Amino acid sequence: MFEKPDFYATKWGFPESRPEDHAPAPKQFMPEHLSDPSFYEKGYHLENVGDGGNFYWVTSPSGYDAGFVVTGSGVIVIDAPPGLGENIQAAVRSVTREPVTHLVYSHWHSDHIGAASQFGPDVKIVAHEITRELLERFPDKYRPLPTETFKTDATLEVGGTKLELSYKGADHTPGNIYIYGPEQKVLTKIDIVSPGSVTFAHCDVSENISGFYQAHDDILSYDFKALIGGHISRWGTREDVEIVREYWHDVLAYAEEGLRKMSNAEALVGFTRGMAPEYYMVGGENWINSIANYTTEKTLTKTTSNGQTWPERLAGATMFTKYHAWTVAETFRTERTHFGYQKEGNGGPFYIA
Known part of the structure; x- marks a missing residue:
């Protein structure tokens, strides 16, 4: 059993955080699957989101989220967090026998795409040109280089299903894109809004805080029914974004x-x-x-x-x-x-x- 190291005695570091020192998460934040033992045994939780019936949100006990779309001509996966790992493929197999043909990188950070290599050399990888530039500069065998890039706007179409890709400038990181399914009304924008939460420390370690603020308004400019935010084991609603924007x-x-x-x-x-x-x-x-x-x-x-x-x-x-x-x-x-x-x-x- 893991024993917590006694680093909290140091006079220079952070004090230990204790449950009794903090407010509990509000009840409206807590999704039911967090209390379901099968979630932790299986390693993932899957929900169909938005309209159309072919867009899925998948999350892990590690608190990392991804998405995928079943097109009829192959599956488009959005992000590949190591904390979700090969359970992404298990989630895909649970709803379709179609192969994964495309992978979209939201941005270059390893915690969201560090399991991308599992899909093999034949998958087409789509990302912003800055993401490719950063991955070329800091290579990682687990994050293969994108095969297709764009600068401002692009449309990915597979089997008649369209995803609209857009870059509006640096926020969490340069190259962090918006991925929108107009038919399903599902928006993926990673590391800006953690639905029901205030996000992780330091504005989720974002690099451009003015851009981080602007991104909340840009998210609300979309007509969406579900937001995939990348964290916290919950997909978001428009109200979730409006609330956290006020905060x-x-x-x-x-x-x-x-x-x-x-x-x-x-x-x-x-x-x-x-x-x-x-x-x-x-x-x-x-x-x-x-x-x-x-x-x-x-x-x-x-x-x-x-x-x-x-x-x-x-x-x-x-x-x-x-x-x-x-x-x-x-x-x-x-x-x-x-x-x-x-x-x-x-x-x-x-x-x-």
Whole structure:
């Protein structure tokens, strides 16, 4: 039996997170299969989603999701997470004898396509041109290079079934695409929305936070009945996206508020007062952490649009908001306006009220 290493005694690392310190996941977040022993024995859960009867969402106990479409002339698989692995093929076999002929990469990250090699050399792999460029730069035998790429928009058609592929710019990562079945009204957009949850830490480790925010609006521009988000063992609805969009805009608003309060000359001096110059970095850490703490407290205690707090509405709110707050505050400084700049001959303010 695995025994948890005692790393939590270190004075420099993260404290241990305990269930009693956090809010439980809201009941509306918890899908029934999470309590079904057969889900863990079989290794996957499969649901038909959207309209038309041929688009499937498949998830794993590891919390990774993928999708596939049965076209009548072969199966199109969307992503191949290692945590789902060959259970993708088991899920396909459970509904059809058609072979997998096409694989679409949502983006280049290994946690979502790191089992792609299982489909063999004959499958056609479709991705954005940036995804191919990144996989050429950082080769991995488990992630074969795409055989077909596109720049802005493309249509993949197999057996009369169409998927519309679109790239709207960097968000979670450059090359992360939208995959839309217009007939079924199913949209796949990975690592932006984890339905019913606040996503994993640091905006799901996204590289472009302004793009991450924009992606929520772009998702809502589609007419979809089901969203495959890549995580959390749940497919999403339009309401799921609208709810989490509200959460992220609260985080953004309070991050801006905290930056304005703590970035004037007087406040900045206060973070280093009494410290020797060689310890000024300690003040810098306290400064950004104070902004993140301010943002976290304001976000988690706010009464939201439906009268509940965010811990009552979204899973993971008390665990991950502090990480999101830190990232959103820091990238506000780098990706958004500084509201002005330092004038000649004075030490601030950095932000103009």
